[in-house]
Amino acid sequence: MATEIRPDQDQEPQRRTFRNLRQWGTGYLVKLLALAIMNGFVVVAIPFLWGDSQWLLLAALVVGAIGINIVFLIEAAMPLRWLVPGVIFLALMLVYPLFYTIYVSLTNWSTGHVLTKPQAIEQTLRETFLPEEPQRFTLAYYGDDAGELRVLLVDESGNQYFGEPRLESEPVVDDASQDPADLETVDSDGDGTPETIDGFDRLNLAAILQIPNIDDLAFDTPVGQAILEANRASLKEFRYSYDEARDVLIDNQLQLECPADGTIGNFVCGDPETGELAGIGWRVVIGFENFTSIATDERVRGPFTRVISWNIIYAVLSVGTQFGLGLLLALSFQKEKLRGKALYRTLLIIPWAMPGFISIIIWRGLLQGTDFGPANQLIGLFGFEAISWLNDPFWARVSIILVNLWLGFPYMFLVISGALQAIPSDVQEAARTDGASGPQIFRKVTMPLLFISTAPLLIASFAFNFNNFINIFLLTRGGPPLVGYDLPVGETDILISFTYNLAISTGRGQNFGLASAFTFFIFLIVVAISAFSFRFTRRLEQIYGGE
C-alpha cells in the first residue's frame, strides 16, 4: 500500500500500455494481483451459490466485486477506496442480514422445514425399513481380548461380509464391510465358518450373551444395512424412492404415492388436503402467512400484544426511573462546595463501568431464592416479608426495572450533570431578578432547557432500552412463563427476547420464519423512533440554529 500510485492532480498521469510495462510500478502490479485473486475467488464461488440457490448472496457478491474492481481501477473513484473495507462488511454483515431477515419472514423456515428441497429429498431417501420377507444372512460373532466386536454375515449365495457393527441409532458407516477372503482366516474344523479372522476369535454362546446392546446392533454391507438378531441378520430396504420426472415420492413400505406440495414444503400421500406427510419437509416461500397469523391467529396475537405492551412500559419506565434518579443526584451534587463530591461521583458511576452481563448475573444471585436470598434477608431486617422476586409476575417486572435502573442511572447522572453545567447562569439570574422563586426557576427555566439538551439522548436511551435484551434474558429469561399459549412466552418477555426464544429455543423447536416476522415489527419500531428523533433534532436545530 505504501507505494500506491499517487493522485497527482498537477501531473497528467502516464497512460499504461504494455510497451511501458516496466514503468507500471510495484504498487499497481500488487493491486492488479490482489484484484485478480479476489475475482478468482468470486468466480469460484458463483457455481456454489448458484447450485445452492443463494440468489441474494450471489447478486450481492457479483455487484460487490464489480464495484470493487471499478473503485480500484478508475482513478476518479479514488476517495471511495478508503471506504471499501468498512463498506464490504457493512453490506455483508449488516445490510444483507437485514434484508435476509425479511426474506426468512416470508418462508416456513422452522424445525422440520430447515433444509432445501434437494437436501430434504436426499435425507428422506436414506430412511430404511425392514420388509416382511427380508433377505437373510447367517451371522457369527467374533471378538478379541480388548473387547472389540466383529461380525461375519454370509448370504444364501455364499457372499461374506466381515466388519465392526454399530448401534442402530448411529449413522451409517460407508466402508464398514470387508471380504474375509482378503484377511487372514483360520478354519481349523473345516465347517466353512472360520474360527479366527484377522486376529478375532469366534465367540461361543455364553460370550455372545454378554455383548452389550446385543439387541440394537446393525451392520452396513455394500448391499445395504442389516439388522442383527441373535443368530441371523436381515437386510433392510429403503423406504422411499423418488420419481424426479413427476416430483413424486413413492413409499415402498405402505405402497403409497406422495406428490410434492410446493406450497407447504412437504410430500403429501394420497389426498392433498387430508393426506399424511411423508419424509422430511423443506423450506419454501409461503408469502405473508407468518404476518397474517400474527394479525389474526389468537394463539400468536395474544402473546404478541402482551409482549409489545410490556415492552413499551419497560422502555418508558426504564428511561423515566433512570432519568429521575440521575436528575436527583445531579441536582444534589450541583453545589460547588460539597465535601467528598469526587468520592460520591466515583462510587456512583461504578455500575456504569462494570460489564453489564456480570452485574445482571450478580443481581440475579441477589434476588433469587425465596427465603434465603440476600435481597429477602435484607428486607427481612426491616420486617418485610420475603418476596418471590423473579418468579412472581409483578415482582419479576419490578426486579427488571430495578436492575435496569441500577445499570442506567450513572450514565444519566453524568449526562445531566454536564447538561446542567452548560445551562448559562444568566438565564436563571434573570428569572430571579424578575421575582421567580427557586422552585419556579427550576420548573420553568432549568427543566425546559435541560430537556432540550438531553432530549436526543432520551430518545436514544428509549431506543436502546426498547431492545435491551441482555437485562431481560440474563435476569429472568423472559419468565415466569405465561401458560396457555403454544409459543414460548413469559411475563417479562420483550419483543427481542421473545423472538430469540422463538427462533432458538430447543424445547419447542425453532421457528425462524415466524421469529423473523416478529423481527420485522422491531425494525418498524426502530424506524419510527429514528424518524421521530430526526424530526425532533431538526426542529431543535431550527430553534437553536444560530449555534
Next chain:
Amino acid sequence: MAASRTTPQKLTEDARTTRRLNRRPFAVWARDLGWRHVVGVLGAVFAMFPIIWIISASINPLDSLSANSSIIPEGATLESYRELFDDETLKFSTWIWNSVKIALIAATLQLFMSAMAAFSFSRLRWKGRRTGLLVILLLQMFPQFLAFIALFLFLDQLDEITGGGVKGPRGLVWIGFGIVLAVAGWFIVRRTLRGGMARISGYGMITLGLLLFVLALMDPSKSTVFIPGVGLNTHTGIILVYLGGAIGVNTWLIKGFMDSIPFSLDESARVDGASQWDTFSRIILPLSRPVLAVIFVITFVALYNEYILASLLLTDADQTTFAVGLQLFSTGQYSAKWGQMAAAGVLGGFPILVVMLAAQKNIVGGLTAGSVKG
C-alpha cells in the same frame, strides 16, 4: 509567663465566639448541604451494594449466598479464586482468553476501517459524500443484533460452503509465502538506493523468502487447516460478523475530530511529495490518537460485553466468550457455586471497571458531544 498564658486563652475564646456566631443552625445546614449528603450516601449504597456483595461472596469459604455474614466473612479465603483455574467445568481462563482475543482483533480492525472511512469523509472531496454520511447515520440506527436470525442462518450456510476451512499441506502455504516474500524483496531492492535501510531489508526479505521456500519444499506434507473456516463456533466467523459494525457512529466521531486538524498540514505534506496513504498514516492518524484511543476502549468493552450474537454463534463451551460462558455456568448444574461465580465476576469484570473509570471523562464527553450533535 502569665501574659503568654492568657493571650492564647483569650484568642481561643474569641475564636469560639466567632465560630458560634458564624455557625449556621442545623436546619440551615440540612437544607443547604445535609440532604445532599443523605442523597449521596443512599445513592452510593445502592450503587455499591452488589459490588461489595460479590467481593464478599468471592472470599466466603461457604459458597454461600447469605447476606447475614459480615462483609468480610468468617474465615475469609481465596480458595474460590484458586478453584477458578482448577475446576474443569468452569473454563474460566479459556473464556477470558476467547473474549479478549475476539474483542481485541475485532476492535482493532473496526477502528482501522472506521478511521480510513473517516479520513475519506473528512479530507477528500467527492460527490455523494454528504449522502454517504447520512446513509451511515441511518444504518447505524439498526443495531446489528436485530438481524441475529439471518446472521445465524448465514453463518450456518457459510459453514457448509467453506466446510470448516481449507485443509491441505501446510507446506504449500509456506512455499507460497516464501515466493511472495522473495518477490516483494526483489522489487524493493530494484527500486531503492544502494546502501539504504530499505535495500538492506529487501535483501533480508529475499533471503528469508528463499529460505522458507526451500525449507517448506523439504517437508510439504504436514496437513493442517491453513485458512480457518467461517461458520458457527469459529472465532473467525464472529470476528467477521462484528466487523459489520465498523462503520457507524464511530466514523462520525473520528471524522469530527479529524475535521479539527488543520488542512494546511495535508497540503504541505502533499507539496513534499506525500501520497494520500502517507498523509493518512503519518499525519492524520497520529494526530487523531486521542479520539482513536477512546473509541478503541469503547469498542473493546462493547465487544467484550456482547452477549446476543456470541450466545448464538459460539455455542461450544470451548469456543464461547466469557459473557456467554458465565451465564451457562451460572444457570447450569453448578449454579450453587456462588463463590467461584463471584470470583470469576471479580476477575473478569474489575479490569474493565478500572479502564472505564480511567477513561470515563473522555468517553462521556465524546459520546454526549456526538449524540447531541447527531
